Amino acid sequence: MTVKNSINQWIDKNRQAHITFLQKLVQLSSTQGNEKEVQESVAKFLKALDMDVDVWDLDGERLQKHPYFYSNRETFTDSPNVVGILKGTGGGKSIILNGHVDVVPEGDHAQWDHGPYSGKIVDGKLYGRGATDMKGGNASLMIALDAIQSLGLRLKGDVIFQSVVEEESGGAGTLDAILKGYKADAAIIPEPTNMKIFPKQQGSKWFRLIVKGRTAHGGTRYHGISAIDKAFVVTEHVKELEKVRNSRITDPLYDSIPIPVPINIGSIKGGDWPSSVPDIVELEGRIGIAPNEKMEAVQAEMEEWMEKLEEKDGWFKDHPIEVKWFGARWVPGEIATSHPLMNSLIENFKEVADKEPVIEAAPWGTDGGLLTQVGDTPSIVFGPGTTGLAHYPNEYIEVEKIFEAAKIIAGTIVDWCELD
Numbered sequence: 001m002t003v004k005n006s007i008n009q010w011i012d013k014n015r016q017a018h019i020t021f022l023q024k025l026v027q028l029s030s031t032q033g034n035e036k037e038v039q040e041s042v043a044k045f046l047k048a049l050d051m052d053v054d055v056w057d058l059d060g061e062r063l064q065k066h067p068y069f070y071s072n073r074e075t076f077t078d079s080p081n082v083v084g085i086l087k088g089t090g091g092g093k094s095i096i097l098n099g100h101v102d103v104v105p106e107g108d109h110a111q112w113d114h115g116p117y118s119g120k121i122v123d124g125k126l127y128g129r130g131a132t133d134m135k136g137g138n139a140s141l142m143i144a145l146d147a148i149q150s151l152g153l154r155l156k157g158d159v160i161f162q163s164v165v166e167e168e169s170g171g172a173g174t175l176d177a178i179l180k181g182y183k184a185d186a187a188i189i190p191e192p193t194n195m196k197i198f199p200k201q202q203g204s205k206w207f208r209l210i211v212k213g214r215t216a217h218g219g220t221r222y223h224g225i226s227a228i229d230k231a232f233v234v235t236e237h238v239k240e241l242e243k244v245r246n247s248r249i250t251d252p253l254y255d256s257i258p259i260p261v262p263i264n265i266g267s268i269k270g271g272d273w274p275s276s277v278p279d280i281v282e283l284e285g286r287i288g289i290a291p292n293e294k295m296e297a298v299q300a301e302m303e304e305w306m307e308k309l310e311e312k313d314g315w316f317k318d319h320p321i322e323v324k325w326f327g328a329r330w331v332p333g334e335i336a337t338s339h340p341l342m343n344s345l346i347e348n349f350k351e352v353a354d355k356e357p358v359i360e361a362a363p364w365g366t367d368g369g370l371l372t373q374v375g376d377t378p379s380i381v382f383g384p385g386t387t388g389l390a391h392y393p394n395e396y397i398e399v400e401k402i403f404e405a406a407k408i409i410a411g412t413i414v415d416w417c418e419l420d
Contacts, residue, residue: 003153003419004351007410010147011403018146019126019399021045022139023119026128030101035165036078038101042163045142046084049149051161054083058166058176066179068295068374070170070328081173082163083182086145092156092418095341096187096377097145097409098174098367099138100167103130104391111393125396132385136397137190138163140384143403144410157417160184167367170328174367178375186341186416187377188409189368192385195401197349199342199380200253201362202261203289203332203369207302208282209234210322211270215279224277225315228270231281233313234306234321238263238285241305249290253337253361260361261288291334291361299325330365333372335380341416345380348411352404363387382408 001009021041028038039055046053058076063069073079088094106116106129114120116129126136141161148155160182164173191198211231216224242263254260263285270281289298303323310317335342337359349357368379384401 003414004411006151007147007414008352008407010151011143011406011410014146015403018139018143019121022126022135022402023121025135025139026119026126026131027117029117030103030130031105032102032166032169033073033079035101036080039080039082039163039165042101043082046082046161049084049145051084051086051145054085055080058172059179062179063172063176066175068329068331068370069172069175071166071172072169076165079165081165081177083177084161086149086155086159086161088155088157088159088417089420090156093186093416094158094160094184095413095416096160096162096182096184096371097141098162098164098187098189098371099134099141100164100173100367101130101135101138102165102168103133104168107393113394121399124399126399127394127396129395132192132395132397133390134191134383134385136385136402137192137383137405140190140402140405140409143406144413147406147410148413153414154420155414155417156420158184159413159417164367171330171367171370174370175374178370183375184377186335186339187368187371187379188345188412189366189379189381190383190405190409191366191381192387192390193362193381193383194387195353195382195384195405196358196360197342197345197380197382198360198362199337199339200251200291200334201332201364201366201368201381202291203293203295203330203365204286205289205295205299205325205329206284206286206327208284208324208326209306210324211281211283212319213277213279213281216277218275218277221277224279227278227281230313230315231268231270231283234283234309235265237305237309237312238265241302251361253359256360257363261290263287289332291332293332295329295331331369331373332365333369333379335372335378339378341378341380341412344412344415345382345408348408348415351411352407
């Protein structure tokens with residue numbers, strides 16, 4: 001019997017214990033600021049595998065010094081990162097297995113058929129907030145590690161399992177792990193990809209556009225300049241930039257994505273009195289960043305594009321748009337489709353799933369950009385969750401996919417790190 005057959009059989013024989021563990025993880029609410037209890041469960045699991053476990057609250061002072069840091073929190077007490085290290089015997093390549101435990105709020109409970117933290121299983125689907133994004137993916141990683149350790153397999157390369165916080169609000173958990181020194185030759189992140197393989201992930205950044213007008217009485221509005229009217233000119237101008245930016249993208253991995261790097265206006269604020277012409281409007285939005293782009297270059301392009309407004313409307317010559325960058329940001333990332341880890345993951349997928357994998361570019365950002373660009377750790381996103389269910393009511397994950405992903409990832413770890 002081959003090593004991989006032994007791993008797959010072990011995973012099949014130990015399904016129920018891992019299902020029960022995942023149910024417990026889902027039943028523990030881990031919205032921002034409430035991650036401690038679920039992280040304690042993860043740390044306990046890793047210690048039982050005889051891994052070296054590091055638990056720490058994020059270092060706010062260290063993070064504040066980095067240009068890619070963002071969080072809406074001032075302190076991170078009781079929101080720890082957990083890292084478990086399976087030390088190799090030497091001579092093999094190292095790998096990071098990275099997953100986040102923070103989840104978005106559950107929303108209106110009335111929209112859930114089962115409680116948002118029930119962990120209930122119906123027709124092979126495990127329900128609950130975070131089941132698909134991404135505690136189910138984390139479970140796949142831990143199942144793979146459990147199989148390797150339980151079978152006494154010795155790897156040459158190090159395996160670094162990271163259970164991080166703050167992914168949903170900008171990636172501070174992964175960034176702090178990088179700044180603490182956790183890096184590797186490559187990484188896998190089991191975000192919900194529907195079992196597709198994503199070698200590329202877009203980034204994004206939030207912006208604010210301040211549109212100026214001139215106030216006047218509503219009864220003589222012709223004496224004023226409505227900032228709301230000018231805001232319509234600005235939004236159309238933004239749509240043109242979106243077209244220009246997306247026309248450059250010819251990568252076939254984006255063929256199934258209608259707008260690879262969207263620019264979305266998500267908020268508009270303006271005016272303070274019905275009988276007055278509004279003199280200020282603020283537009284807030286998100287600009288997508290292609291995997292091969294740098295944030296700084298995208299910012300500069302948008303600022304220069306806003307300066308071109310005066311060519312369309314003379315008002316903007318003396319009243320230019322103020323562009324401000326604020327809030328959340330996700331760093332883009334990519335790994336070569338010919339990278340050895342890609343080849344290994346593809347081959348293990350074919351062995352386990354008995355079909356060719358779908359390889360695409362991610363339509364959203366992940367911590368893979370930080371790992372790739374800041375941590376010099378090329379990253380692949382591949383996981384068992386369902387993309388369309390992330391952040392939705394009745395979030396669930398197919399239990400069978402968790403174990404399928406675990407087998408694929410375990411085989412990839414063995415190939416990548418090598419058996420001693």
